[in-house]
Amino acid sequence: MADVSVDLPDREGLFGDGARGSDRGQLLLVAGLVMAVSLVVLVVLLNSTIYSENVATRGIESADGEAMEVRSTAVGGTGELLDSTNRAGPSGHGDAEATVRAGVADLDEALARSYAERGGVARVELVGTENGSRIAAALAAADPNASTLAGDVDRTRGFVFAADPTGLTDTDAANADTDAFHVDLNASAGGSRQVYVYNAPDGNVTVAVGEDGGEPTVRCSVPPDDRVVVDFTAERLGDRPCPGIWSPSLVAPGDAYDVDLINASEAAGEVTVTARPRSGETVATDLTAAREPATYEATINLWYRTADLRFETAVRVAPGEPDA
Amino acid sequence: MGSSNDRGQAHTLEAFAAAILLVAGLTFALQATAVTPLSASTSNQHIENQERAVATDFLTTSAENGDLTAAILRWDPENATFVDSPPDVDGEGYTQARGPNGFDAALGPFGESLNRTFVERSIAVNVELRHYNTSARTERNVTSLVDMGEPSNNAVTATRTVALPDDANLTAPNYTDTTLRGLADGTDPGAFYATETASGPLFTHVEVRMIVWRM
Numbered sequence: 001m002a003d004v005s006v007d008l009p010d011r012e013g014l015f016g017d018g019a020r021g022s023d024r025g026q027l028l029l030v031a032g033l034v035m036a037v038s039l040v041v042l043v044v045l046l047n048s049t050i051y052s053e054n055v056a057t058r059g060i061e062s063a064d065g066e067a068m069e070v071r072s073t074a075v076g077g078t079g080e081l082l083d084s085t086n087r088a089g090p091s092g093h094g095d096a097e098a099t100v101r102a103g104v105a106d107l108d109e110a111l112a113r114s115y116a117e118r119g120g121v122a123r124v125e126l127v128g129t130e131n132g133s134r135i136a137a138a139l140a141a142a143d144p145n146a147s148t149l150a151g152d153v154d155r156t157r158g159f160v161f162a163a164d165p166t167g168l169t170d171t172d173a174a175n176a177d178t179d180a181f182h183v184d185l186n187a188s189a190g191g192s193r194q195v196y197v198y199n200a201p202d203g204n205v206t207v208a209v210g211e212d213g214g215e216p217t218v219r220c221s222v223p224p225d226d227r228v229v230v231d232f233t234a235e236r237l238g239d240r241p242c243p244g245i246w247s248p249s250l251v252a253p254g255d256a257y258d259v260d261l262i263n264a265s266e267a268a269g270e271v272t273v274t275a276r277p278r279s280g281e282t283v284a285t286d287l288t289a290a291r292e293p294a295t296y297e298a299t300i301n302l303w304y305r306t307a308d309l310r311f312e313t314a315v316r317v318a319p320g321e322p323d324a
Numbered sequence: 325m326g327s328s329n330d331r332g333q334a335h336t337l338e339a340f341a342a343a344i345l346l347v348a349g350l351t352f353a354l355q356a357t358a359v360t361p362l363s364a365s366t367s368n369q370h371i372e373n374q375e376r377a378v379a380t381d382f383l384t385t386s387a388e389n390g391d392l393t394a395a396i397l398r399w400d401p402e403n404a405t406f407v408d409s410p411p412d413v414d415g416e417g418y419t420q421a422r423g424p425n426g427f428d429a430a431l432g433p434f435g436e437s438l439n440r441t442f443v444e445r446s447i448a449v450n451v452e453l454r455h456y457n458t459s460a461r462t463e464r465n466v467t468s469l470v471d472m473g474e475p476s477n478n479a480v481t482a483t484r485t486v487a488l489p490d491d492a493n494l495t496a497p498n499y500t501d502t503t504l505r506g507l508a509d510g511t512d513p514g515a516f517y518a519t520e521t522a523s524g525p526l527f528t529h530v531e532v533r534m535i536v537w538r539m
Binding site: 023026027029030033034036037040041044065069072073076077080081083084085087088099102103105106107109110111113114117239 | 331334335337338341342344345348349351352376377380384387433456461464482483484485486487488489490491521522523524525526529531
């Protein structure tokens with residue numbers, strides 16, 4: 001009979017040397033711990049890298065915004081200065097320019113004082129001005145049929161008609177060209193645009209636009225109020241935007257154009273415009289009694305410096321010009 | 325002999341690893357506090373950046389369409405407060421939204437935008453008007469337009485300076501014919517909150533400072 005008995009393996013036979021087996025288990029444990037620690041360290045390092053990058057980027061963004069803020073403050077202040085100078089009715093172009101120069105110097109002091117508190121150095125300086133005319137008149141003063149509000153001009157801003165809705169004629173788009181008050185923008189290089197203002201059959205104050213005397217299309221309308229303001233250059237009717245009033249070709253034209261008032265007897269209200277003549281300093285108009293010398297635009301140099309930022313720019317300021 | 329040496333080394337390594345693990349665990353636990361929108365973290369930086377950008381853009385658009393100027397001229401010169409500011413306010417400004425319409429009634433389009441942009445999203449706003457006492461600009465005065473309380477540590481600010489002309493009319497009801505020049509000369513009754521500091525046809529420059537924080 002064959003011997004099938006097998007000796008049970010002893011502990012040494014199965015696990016080898018006892019001391020070596022427990023070493024191996026301990027090494028596995030240590031390796032596990034080392035890996036866990038490495039992963040935690042990796043996560044912490046990654047997080048701090050992302051955080052540092054975020055903070056670094058944030059600093060630059062803030063500084064950029066501050067320069068833009070200084071710019072908008074300087075442009076807004078100069079724009080208000082130009083308009084208020086012109087509204088005050090200067091005795092001549094020299095007087096207007098002197099007022100603007102003094103105003104910009106004062107703005108410079110105000111800005112310098114204000115930004116010094118934040119550790120910035122701001123400076124504004126007037127480079128120069130361009131002269132023009134401001135015309136503000138009741139529509140009743142214009143010829144009932146046709147008159148030139150501003151002739152031979154190449155830039156127009158702040159062109160506003162404050163309409164009395166009760167004085168507007170009642171008509172529709174199809175008959176507007178003969179019945180309604182309108183502004184005719186005539187380019188010397190050819191082409192014209194008509195902007196009609198009337199009371200539509202639905203009772204709303206309506207603005208319609210036509211090209212070269214063709215049938216107009218309605219752009220926008222608002223319910224009547226005490227006064228409804230049509231801003232031709234800012235392209236607004238009342239308190240709403242009304243895009244498409246001003247001709248894109250007349251935003252910054254190379255040639256002169258005329259601004260004419262047609263059928264003035266079909267509307268009531270006041271019209272105001274500031275324009276720059278193609279040549280000379282005074283705008284030609286049929287409403288000479290309502291014309292006053294004005295500063296059309298100003299160019300300012302602007303500097304702003306902080307510990308991290310240097311910003312320098314020249315800006316042309318002409319508030320209320322149509323957007324390109 | 326060799327195996328007992330190995331074992332000692334392993335014990336040392338294990339002790340070091342355990343110590344590092346304990347320190348790392350403690351560090352991690354200290355940082356792992358409750359994260360709120362106001363906790364210092366990467367996301368909080370982002371929120372601050374966003375709030376600053378929104379406040380700056382808000383002031384820019386309000387200034388462009390004239391709402392900001394209209395709001396800061398909504399002054400009752402005889403009561404020396406902004407129109408309709410509630411009587412329980414300690415000061416001249418508005419407190420948080422009165423009723424469901426918030427600032428709408430009191431501040432017009434500016435208040436309506438303020439509500440839509442910030443208050444309805446649980447973001448508190450203070451609006452301060454900063455102006456100088458004399459044309460020498462020696463001292464700064466602050467008039468509160470909107471006062472919703474004490475800003476938190478994570479508040480951000482945005483500013484915009486508005487130039488007010490002499491012939492600007494107040495926008496407060498019953499005072500729409502009152503001009504800043506008239507108030508300064510005494511031809512119109514009452515007084516404006518800012519003194520005349522600018523030269524020529526301008527009256528003053530008012531710095532509008534908006535302080536924004538998450539409630």
